[in-house]
Amino acid sequence: MISKEELAILIKNTESDHLERTESTDDTQKFCEAVCAFANDMPNHRKPGYLLIGVKKDGTLSGLSATEQLLETLGQKLRKNGNILPIPTITIGKFAYPEGDVVAVEVIPSDIPPVRYNNKIYIRTGAMKDVASEQQERVLSERRVSSTLSYDVTPYQGATLDDLALDLFEVYRKGAISADIIEANGRSIEEQLASLRFFDLRMQCPTIAGILLFGKNPRYFLPGAYVQYLRFPGTAITDEPDDQQVVSGDLGSVMRELEIRIKTNLTTHLEKVSTLQEKVYHNYPEVAVRELLNNAVMHRDYRSHTPVRLYWFEDRIEIQNPGALYGEVTLDTIISRNSYRNPVIAETMKTLGYVNRFGYGIQRAKKALNDNGNPEPVLESANSVFLAKIYRRAP
Numbered sequence: 001m002i003s004k005e006e007l008a009i010l011i012k013n014t015e016s017d018h019l020e021r022t023e024s025t026d027d028t029q030k031f032c033e034a035v036c037a038f039a040n041d042m043p044n045h046r047k048p049g050y051l052l053i054g055v056k057k058d059g060t061l062s063g064l065s066a067t068e069q070l071l072e073t074l075g076q077k078l079r080k081n082g083n084i085l086p087i088p089t090i091t092i093g094k095f096a097y098p099e100g101d102v103v104a105v106e107v108i109p110s111d112i113p114p115v116r117y118n119n120k121i122y123i124r125t126g127a128m129k130d131v132a133s134e135q136q137e138r139v140l141s142e143r144r145v146s147s148t149l150s151y152d153v154t155p156y157q158g159a160t161l162d163d164l165a166l167d168l169f170e171v172y173r174k175g176a177i178s179a180d181i182i183e184a185n186g187r188s189i190e191e192q193l194a195s196l197r198f199f200d201l202r203m204q205c206p207t208i209a210g211i212l213l214f215g216k217n218p219r220y221f222l223p224g225a226y227v228q229y230l231r232f233p234g235t236a237i238t239d240e241p242d243d244q245q246v247v248s249g250d251l252g253s254v255m256r257e258l259e260i261r262i263k264t265n266l267t268t269h270l271e272k273v274s275t276l277q278e279k280v281y282h283n284y285p286e287v288a289v290r291e292l293l294n295n296a297v298m299h300r301d302y303r304s305h306t307p308v309r310l311y312w313f314e315d316r317i318e319i320q321n322p323g324a325l326y327g328e329v330t331l332d333t334i335i336s337r338n339s340y341r342n343p344v345i346a347e348t349m350k351t352l353g354y355v356n357r358f359g360y361g362i363q364r365a366k367k368a369l370n371d372n373g374n375p376e377p378v379l380e381s382a383n384s385v386f387l388a389k390i391y392r393r394a395p
Contacts, residue, residue: 001091001106002050010050011102012059015127017043021055023062025070028077031105032117033129035078039088040132040140041109042123049124051105066094066101074103079338080360082350084117086110086197086343112153112197112343113140119178121195134187141194142201151303152209152342155200159221161190164206164214168250169193172213176351197344208302209344213251224305224322227254227297229261231312246307251345255297255354258310262289265312269395283392285368289317291361292377292388294354296321298346301384319388325381334362334379365390 002010013019018041020034031051038049053074054064071092078090089108094101114121114137121132121140132140144153166189176196193199198210206214211221218225226248230241247257266286270278296308301323309320325331327339340346349355362379369377369390378389 001093002048002104004095007052007095007102007104008097011052011055011061015057017124017126018045018047018049019052020050020124020127020129021052021057021059023054023056023064025053025064031074031078032084033122035088035090035105035107036084036115036117036122037124037129038107039084039110039115040113040121040123042125042132042136042140044143046109048109049107051107053103053105054101061097061099061102063100064102066103071103074105078105082355084115085347085350086112086115087338087340087346088115112144112149114195119176120181131181134191137195138187138191138201141191141197150341150343151301152207152212152344153197154208155203155205156208156211156221157203157205159206159211159215161199161206163216163221164193164198164210165216165250166214168214168252169198172252172348172351207344209342209348212302212345213348215250218250219248222302224307225302227258227308227310229258229310229312231265233314235313235315237311237313251297251348252352255294255349255352258293258297259290261310262286262293281393282372284317284374284390285372288365288368288372288374288377288390289319291365291368292319292390294349295361296386296388298349298355299323299326299341299386301341304384314392316389316391321386322384324384324386331379331381 010019015021018038022030024030034051054062054066056062071094075092078084079087088110091106093104095104114132121137122129123132123136173192190199190201193210194201197207198213199206208222211218212225215221226246229245229247231243232239233242247254267283268280271281293310296319300308300321304322306322309318311318323341325334326341329337329339346355365377372393374393375391380387
């Protein structure tokens with residue numbers, strides 16, 4: 001993060017392609033557009049961009065009193081609401097001066113542009129902010145740093161455009177790209193796929209994310225890209241399963257099939273809570289199972305040939321995925337920190353509606369289990385595997 005001395009100099013500078021100042025503390029759209037533009041770094045400075053809140057256009061301070069609530073709200077809007085995708089690296093700091101506080105939002109240029117806010121690509125040219133043209137979008141798509149690409153953006157050179165079901169992409173892009181952008185579209189299908197990181201223009205082949213989302217047969221290229229579902233009549237893995245299924249195909253089809261499996265196994269019953277009132281309880285709250293399963297699909301290691309495992313026992317559910325906790329996330333910080341092994345897959349699941357906000361899956365699961373009277377989930381991360389166990393509500 002920038003130092004207080006460096007910030008004092010920046011405050012006095014004129015606005016530029018890496019600096020924006022504002023007195024507003026609640027203009028979410030302005031903040032998000034600025035972060036998106038800095039992350040795209042159209043001039044290619046490869047230096048952080050700064051949104052300074054509490055600074056007037058003439059470089060004087062507005063007298064802002066920055067509370068902890070303001071900082072927390074700002075973090076929620078910029079990091080976790082899922083409207084800026086893929087999520088850029090953002091640091092928020094508060095600096096106190098005699099004339100008032102300054103909240104500095106530092107944005108690191110993305111290695112996997114273009115970054116979108118509400119399905120539009122914002123850039124800065126000098127002090128001006130605008131939506132990227134087709135040519136500018138193409139430049140951003142070709143600028144990705146191949147040496148630091150996440151695996152889901154890696155080009156798969158053994159695949160071709162013919163390996164993708166383009167009708168699925170047509171449906172997907174209507175939710176991922178603003179309608180007015182689609183209407184003005186004059187790009188080739190390869191360029192359209194590349195703008196969402198599903199195709200690599202230099203290698204002229206789909207990316208891993210493109211194969212997972214639109215592949216006609218994803219397992220041909222990624223043997224572990226499926227979910228192994230087993231339903232056991234008892235509590236031991238040595239029991240003969242009474243139902244089993246390999247859930248595979250494009251990501252959307254996999255998620256729809258898993259929803260059916262979850263609903264099929266959920267049961268409900270009524271319990272009297274007062275003389276005149278009854279309450280509905282479930283063996284497992286649907287939201288908890290769904291959130292943990294979404295996390296497994298989103299965060300798994302797709303390099304591995306091992307599938308996600310959904311094992312449904314009489315007394316518990318076990319959800320296991322290849323790939324231990326990633327980046328800065330540990331079992332102690334899993335509630336408060338986010339690190340994405342597969343940022344494009346995460347973006348895709350948000351667009352498809354399987355994820356509402358980022359960083360809340362475990363929290364939502366825990367709350368749902370607690371509200372329903374289930375025990376706390378058991379989370380384990382070791383030996384390149386993450387395991388979540390949730391136990392049935394006692395009758």
